[in-house]
Amino acid sequence: SIxxxxxxxxxxxxxxxxxxxxxxxKLIVLALASVAHGFMQLGAAPSRTQALSAKSxxxxxxxAPEKLDGSMIGDVGFDPLELSAIQSDLKxxxxxxxxHGRISMLACVGFMVQEHVHLPGAAYSNPDPIxxxxxxxxxxxxxxxxxxxxxxxTTLDITYGDGEPGDYGxxxxxxxxxxxxxxxxxxxxxxxxxxxxxxxxxxxxxxxxLYFHKGLFEF
Numbered sequence: 001s002i003x004x005x006x007x008x009x010x011x012x013x014x015x016x017x018x019x020x021x022x023x024x025x026k027l028i029v030l031a032l033a034s035v036a037h038g039f040m041q042l043g044a045a046p047s048r049t050q051a052l053s054a055k056s057x058x059x060x061x062x063x064a065p066e067k068l069d070g071s072m073i074g075d076v077g078f079d080p081l082e083l084s085a086i087q088s089d090l091k092x093x094x095x096x097x098x099x100h101g102r103i104s105m106l107a108c109v110g111f112m113v114q115e116h117v118h119l120p121g122a123a124y125s126n127p128d129p130i131x132x133x134x135x136x137x138x139x140x141x142x143x144x145x146x147x148x149x150x151x152x153x154t155t156l157d158i159t160y161g162d163g164e165p166g167d168y169g170x171x172x173x174x175x176x177x178x179x180x181x182x183x184x185x186x187x188x189x190x191x192x193x194x195x196x197x198x199x200x201x202x203x204x205x206x207x208x209x210l211y212f213h214k215g216l217f218e219f
Contacts, residue, residue, distance in 0.1 A: 056076070057070070057077050059077070067084045067087075067090060072094070074188075074192040091162075092165075098195065100195070101191070101196060108198050112216060114127070115128075127215070129205075155168060
């Protein structure tokens with residue numbers, strides 16, 4: 001997807017600039033363009049006439065993107081980079097948006113926890129969430145990457161399948177059980193909105209850490 005391609009280019013650039021924290025911060029700011037992709041929504045494409053006659057709900061002075069017709073939860077016609085126009089099927093884009101949003105929500109919590117809570121041992125006592133990546137043993141990082149790989153490989157059929165985007169059938173707390181469709185849609189919208197906010201928040205956390213060299217609650 002365009003989202004992942006943009007991130008791949010940014011990561012490759014980060015490898016070239018070396019260890020400069022200021023330059024890494026600038027790259028993270030560039031990633032904001034990729035996050036805009038997370039605001040794209042799915043939906044059946046309306047006719048050309050309908051698309052031209054509709055205004056974007058989020059940017060009223062612009063026409064609504066043709067493929068964002070408001071039929072999907074959370075669709076407010078926000079796609080200023082027109083990324084939806086170059087993709088024939090946006091189902092994967094919605095799946096990527098949900099996945100990145102969920103990961104970012106966990107990452108924001110982890111960022112805050114890392115500054116104050118650590119595992120026993122000097123290697124795990126670094127309060128810098130980004131700096132800690134290089135101070136923990138290599139085996140610890142490999143375990144995390146292996147865990148990510150296992151999750152990705154076991155959910156390939158869902159990620160690239162024809163089912164509902166982001167639905168992995170995982171609801172151990174039975175949050176959706178017994179809920180009406182209206183309530184389920186409301187919960188999905190809340191997840192989507194919080195995921196979008198978390199993506200922006202995590203970028204802000206990284207910028208503060210790399211550029212200003214301060215903790216989240218240091219002013």
